[in-house]
Amino acid sequence: MLNISILEKDTLTTGDMDFTPFDKLGKVNYYNSIKGEELISAVKDADLVFINKTQYTKELFDLSKNLKFIGIFATGFNNVDLEEATKRGVTVCNVPAYSTSSVAQLTMTFILELASNLSLYNKSTHDGKWIESSTFSYFPYKFSEIEGKTLGIFGLGDIGINVAKRALAFGMKVIAYTRTPKTVDGVELVEKEELFKRSDFLTLHSPLNKQTEKTVNEYTLSLMRPTAFIINTSRGGVIDETALANALKTKQVRGAALDVLTKEPMQKDCPLFGLENCIITPHIAWTTEEARRRLLKVACENAEMFLKGTPQNVVNGKI
Numbered sequence: 001m002l003n004i005s006i007l008e009k010d011t012l013t014t015g016d017m018d019f020t021p022f023d024k025l026g027k028v029n030y031y032n033s034i035k036g037e038e039l040i041s042a043v044k045d046a047d048l049v050f051i052n053k054t055q056y057t058k059e060l061f062d063l064s065k066n067l068k069f070i071g072i073f074a075t076g077f078n079n080v081d082l083e084e085a086t087k088r089g090v091t092v093c094n095v096p097a098y099s100t101s102s103v104a105q106l107t108m109t110f111i112l113e114l115a116s117n118l119s120l121y122n123k124s125t126h127d128g129k130w131i132e133s134s135t136f137s138y139f140p141y142k143f144s145e146i147e148g149k150t151l152g153i154f155g156l157g158d159i160g161i162n163v164a165k166r167a168l169a170f171g172m173k174v175i176a177y178t179r180t181p182k183t184v185d186g187v188e189l190v191e192k193e194e195l196f197k198r199s200d201f202l203t204l205h206s207p208l209n210k211q212t213e214k215t216v217n218e219y220t221l222s223l224m225r226p227t228a229f230i231i232n233t234s235r236g237g238v239i240d241e242t243a244l245a246n247a248l249k250t251k252q253v254r255g256a257a258l259d260v261l262t263k264e265p266m267q268k269d270c271p272l273f274g275l276e277n278c279i280i281t282p283h284i285a286w287t288t289e290e291a292r293r294r295l296l297k298v299a300c301e302n303a304e305m306f307l308k309g310t311p312q313n314v315v316n317g318k319i
Contacts, residue, residue: 004047007050008031026047040063043064053264104159110233156180163203192215217243221253244271257280
């Protein structure tokens with residue numbers, strides 16, 4: 001019987017997900033987030049390993065003597081040494097597109113929050129300010145319409161296109177920069193510098209690689225309007241956080257909303273920590289119940305197809 005280790009179960013469920021389909025694959029051992037000797041013990045005899053953010057390095061491959069398959073509970077796969085996996089004949093599979101709708105939804109939520117300051121109004125009301133008000137309505141916080149505003153999208157993949165469609169439905173103008181030119185109804189393709197210059201809201205939807213690392217930096221921030229907002233639901237590393245913090249403090253840009261950071265969990269020395277004009281959520285864009293159900297379903301199917309000899313969603317070529 002196959003030995004299967006499912007790692008980081010605590011990153012996938014609060015007790016609301018069903019893992020029983022995995023139990024049909026073989027002898028399954030479940031682990032929460034672990035490191036060091038516990039991690040080594042969990043993978044050393046496993047034939048199949050499922051991970052989320054665990055760094056599968058050459059050193060860990062050296063200790064995984066029976067390993068044949070790595071299933072990633074995510075779309076991104078930069079945490080696995082693919083060259084080492086291929087060299088050892090280990091098939092690595094991800095789960096593409098499972099969270100497209102979920103991430104696009106949070107992106108639009110950020111846009112609406114930044115434009116309306118809804119959370120500040122809610123807090124003000126519960127703090128008793130409306131009770132104390134001498135008028136029927138008060139509006140100390142800026143409340144702007146997004147209709148007619150320009151949304152700039154950096155990265156026009158599935159998520160970027162989904163965001164564009166939602167923004168167009170709200171009456172926004174949509175411009176986009178993409179390394180792979182494509183035609184999307186209602187979306188104007190522009191060069192990167194123009195994207196930063198024209199955007200009222202700039203949202204990032206690219207993978208993290210050498211080309212995209214620190215796309216938002218001191219120079220690109222200097223191109224932006226002081227009324228502009230930055231939104232990131234992709235990967236934290238596409239932003240130079242020190243440069244963004246400085247721009248927020250000096251009001252070079254008006255605000256930001258981030259679901260991802262360079263180091264996760266957030267560190268105490270994160271330069272964005274505590275900034276009033278920076279909304280930060282703990283990497284939740286992918287976590288709707290619907291998205292997580294799709295994630296687990298496809299991850300299990302990836303393993304089933306691999307065992308049948310017809311692997312799908314392979315990210316390290318043919319093994």
